[in-house]
Amino acid sequence: MKHLFGSRNFLIVLFGTLAVLPIFANQYTLFVSNLVMMYIILALGLNLLIGYAGQLAFANAAMFGIGAYGCGLLQVKLGMPFFVAAPGGAVIAMAVGTLMAFPALRLSGIYLALATLAFAQATQWAMLHWEAVTFGAGGFALEPLDFSPLPVSSAIGTFYMTWAVSLGLLLFASFAMRSRIGRAFVAMRDGEIAAEALGIDLLKYKAMAFAISGFYAGAAGALFVPILDFVSPESFDLFQMILHKSMVVVGGLGSIMGSVIGATLLVFLLEVLRDFKSTQEIAFGALLLGFVLFQPKGVVTFIRRWVPGWNEPLHYTDGTKQTKQAASTDEPVATEASEERT
C-alpha cells in the first residue's frame, strides 16, 4: 500500500494512459497530449539546469528554437530526412548550450541570468532577420512527416515518437539525477566552492549541465516541428521563457516528478487561455510569482507531505531549515541556493 501512490506508479499510469490515447482520442486531444509530452521534456531540461545544477539561465526558449530551426532547416535547406535532421537539431542545440557553459564559468548569479537572456534575445533576432537562412518573420512550413514503411498515419506516428522520446528522456533524467552526475549537480548548486573542495570538476559538470539541458530543449524543438509542421520565430519568444520557468517552479525546482506535473498542469491552463494573450501573461506571471512567494518548492511539496510512498532524493528540503541570508554586500556570491539538502 505504501508505494501504491508512489511516483513510479504515477508515471506508469500517465504514460500508460497516453499510450492508449490514440485509440479513442480526436485530433485536438492528440495535439494537446503532444504538447504535454513536449513540455515535459522542456521543463525537465530547464529543471536539470536551474533546479539541480543551480545555474539560473534564461536561454531555454532559445535552445528550444535552435532545436526546431535546426531540425526544420536541415530538412528544407539540405534535404535531410527527418530522422537525421531531428537528432541533428538536438545536437546543434546541445553544442550551443555547451558553448554557453564557458561564460557560465566566469559569470554567476545575476550576470549569468542576464547574459543568457541577452543571448536568447539575440537568437530571436537572428530568427527574424537572418532571412537568407531562417526565412525571417514569416517562418516556413514543412510536409507532414511520412512514416511510409510503417502502416501508421502521420499524426499517430508523430504521437508515438513523441511518447517514446519523452519517456526515454524522462527515464534518463531520473537515473542521471540519482547517479554521480546528479549528486555533483546538487553539490554545485548548494555551494560551488564546497563542491570544488570535494573534488567536483566545476568546468566538467557545468558544461555537462548546460549540454544536457540544451539537448533536452533541442530535442523538444525537433519534436515540435512535426507536431505543427511549421516553424516561425514567434513560437520561441519571451513568453516561452516564462512558460518554461513557471512549469518548473509550479512543479518544484529540483524535482523530476515536479517537472512532469508542472508541465502537464500548465499545458492545460495554456490551452484554456489559448485565445487570450494578455490573460495568459497575467496568469503565468502570477503563477510564477505566487509559487515563488508562497510555495517555493512547488506542488510536489504537497504531494510529498500527503502521499506516503512519494519520495524523491536530492530535492530541496521542505523549507523548514533554511539559512537566512540578507542580500548584503558581505556575501554577494553566496546568496543563491543556500538551502540544505535532504
Add this chain to the structure above:
Amino acid sequence: MMMFSYLTATGITTGALYALVALGIVVVYKATEVVNLAHGDLFMIGGFFAYTLHVMWGIPYIPSLLLAVAGSFLVGIVTDRIAYRPLMSQGLVSVLLATIGFSFMLKGIARIVWGGKGDYLPFPPLVAPEPIQFGGIMILSQHLVVVAGAVLVMICFAVFFKTTRAGKWMQATADNPKAATLVGIRVSRVYMYTFGVGAAAAGAAAVLMAPLTLLYPDIGFTLFIKGFAAAALGGLGSIPGAILGGFLVGLIEQFAGGYIDTSVQDVSAFVVIMFAMVFLPNGLLGLRGVRKV
C-alpha cells in the same frame, strides 16, 4: 558628414534615455544586489500613465510628466512589496523569478488596459519638428528638449543623493546594510524607496521618450535590455558608469544601424551585453570587485 551628425544627435538623444533606464537599474542594484527584471515594464507603465493623462485626459505635458513619474514610483514600491521584500532572505534565484513573473503581469495588464498586441499608441510631439541649424549640423528641436529633460532628471537625482536625508540613507544602505541598521536606518524601508526611485527614473525616461516613438506593451523588455546593456558596460553598480554606458549604447546602436544595416540596430545591445559580460566584467567605471566566498 550630414549622416554622421544626424546619427550622433539621435544617438545622444536615445542614449540619454537609456542612461536614465540604466540609472534606475543601477540604483536598485547598488542597494539590493538584485537586478529588477520588471524594470522595463515599469518604464512601459510610466509611459502609459503619461499617455492616459496627456493624450486621453488632456492634461498639459509637464504636470502629466510629474504625475506619471509619481505613478511609476508607486508601482516601484509595489514591486518591492510583492517581489523583493518577502524574498530577500531566500536568495537571488527567487527574487529574479518573482520579478520576471511580476513583469509579465504588468505587461498583461497593460495589454488589457491599453490595447492588444500590435496596437502602437502615438504620442503627440512636444515642440515643432523643425530642425535647428548649428553651423552646418542639423538638430531636431525635439531631440534637444529630450536631452535637456534627461539631463535635468539626472541632475535632480544627483541633488537627491547628495543633499537629502533619504538620499543619504540610500547611499549608507548601499554601502553597508548592517552598519546602516546599527545607526538606526530602517533598511527594509530604504529598499522600498530605492525600488520606487529606480522606477521613477524609468517612468521619467518613458515620458521623455514617448513623443519620439510609439508606445506598446512589449516596449518594456526592449528598453530593459538596452538599459541593462548600458549598466553592464558602465559597470553594474556605478552611477556615472550607467550614464556613460547609456550614451555609449545609444551611439553604438545608431552607428551600427546607420553604417552597417538597420536591422543590426536592434541586436547591438545584446552584443554589447555579451561583450561586456565576458571581457569587461567590472565595466568601464565599475569597481574592481573581489569575489568573496
